[in-house]
Amino acid sequence: MITSRSNMKPTYQDVTGISKSAQKCASATSSSNVLQNSLPYEFDFTSYKVSDCISVLSLDIHANCDSLYSSQVDQSLVCLVLLAGSPVTLHAPGRPAVLLEHKHPVIINFADGDSLELWLKAGTRCTLGGISLCPDVMKSQPWLTFADELAPLTNFCAQPHHLMKLPPSSRLVNLANETLSREYDGFLKQIYLESYVLSFVVEIIHLMQRTASQSAGPNSKHLGKAIAAREILDSDIANPPTARELSQRVGVNITTLRIHFRMAFHKSISAYVHDQRLARARDMLRTSTMPIADVSYSVGYTNAAAFATAYRKHFGYPPSQEVIAFQGDVSTGER
Structure with a gap:
């Protein structure tokens, strides 16, 4: 704690x-x-x-x-x-x-x-x-x-x-x-x-x-595609498109997008979504009064227990500790 x-x-x-x-x-x-x-x-x-x-x-x-x-x-x-x-x-x-x-x-x-x-x-x-x-x-x-x-x-x-x-x-x-x-x-x-x-x-x-x-970086054309893909993901991180849908929206084949996304941001598309969801959840736990379960749902998790497990694995401590550190109280329901 x-x-x-x-x-x-x-x-x-x-x-x-x-x-x-x-x-x-x-x-x-x-x-x-x-x-x-x-x-x-x-x-x-x-x-x-x-x-x-x-x-x-x-x-x-x-x-x-x-x-x-x-x-x-x-x-x-x-x-x-x-x-x-x-x-x-x-x-x-x-x-x-x-x-x-x-x-x-x-x-x-x-x-x-x-x-x-x-x-x-x-x-x-x-x-x-x-x-x-x-x-x-x-x-x-x-x-x-x-x-x-x-x-x-x-x-x-x-x-x-x-x-x-x-x-x-x-x-x-x-x-x-x-x-x-x-x-x-x-x-x-x-x-x-x-x-x-x-x-x-x-x-x-x-x-x-x-x-x-x-790790040689992507060329300017493919870098632009990777950045465009990231912007799409950021616009709705709770409900992101699949990698195939994402590649179609930015106009490049899925293999090329995956390769150059990793080159540009040093992680896969799925890892980026995972990290951004948890980063946003962390900000919400620090600044809002939403219950932890609601925070997990708002960033795209359908199971609060899975969210808590992922949060602990990523940051090294459970989401309840984030609340205690910044708001002095914690509840998985209302707070």
Whole structure:
């Protein structure tokens, strides 16, 4: 059961030093193994400003009970990698939830006022490391604009609300761990962190190039068809057309549509429908007072139990926890 939400909102771009926060869990119920008045989590968050546009990040967090860590983020490009501990579910508005796994960096293009959320299970302890780049970094760091090899990063920066999970990288983990263990001061620290950021960015671009080479994108004609198909699905996600009907509506054969839809959006048509239904259900659970069963029906599920199972599998917790976290009450019927 999610019992608390942090009201501490460190800003990744501007906060320096270490922020510490601990809140009390809500009173435990008879069915909960969470002790009353225990602390939901404790964390150390550090953001060291290397320059006006670049920060080095670290977060060490320990959850004493199931809880939600939430941080407000300025407009920035953030890359995080799990250095140690248990995998955690990461979510940012407008993007699918992603499991943050050891060595797998996640890169996120945040808009101003976005938030980053980590869903933590009781006993979870994890350490994250990474960097944050503000929108003006291309102007302040000329080396980011000179080479064609840097195009994957610059193109990513041009896509609002974009998120990408990259292949595993022991090099990034080693870089981040070494940086956290170094204790340089003054100008030496500044030089060291600048070299760290440069190495980190180079490795990120290398991973993005590997990802792109492993899956060539669709040509512009087929990309347009894939986008048109997605728009049709989004217009009625609860009652989407079949793949064959969809291909007929956009004017391309079903095999071609399936291939280029996956190339464009990195998932099958059915997986896209599944993920969008659950994403919309999540938004409704957070912002409306509809019963959970009604929410499940409104996004296309005909069975509330099947919806609850799919929701738990996708997000790592049941829909009732979403309601508790954001509205403080729950019912599968009326609420």
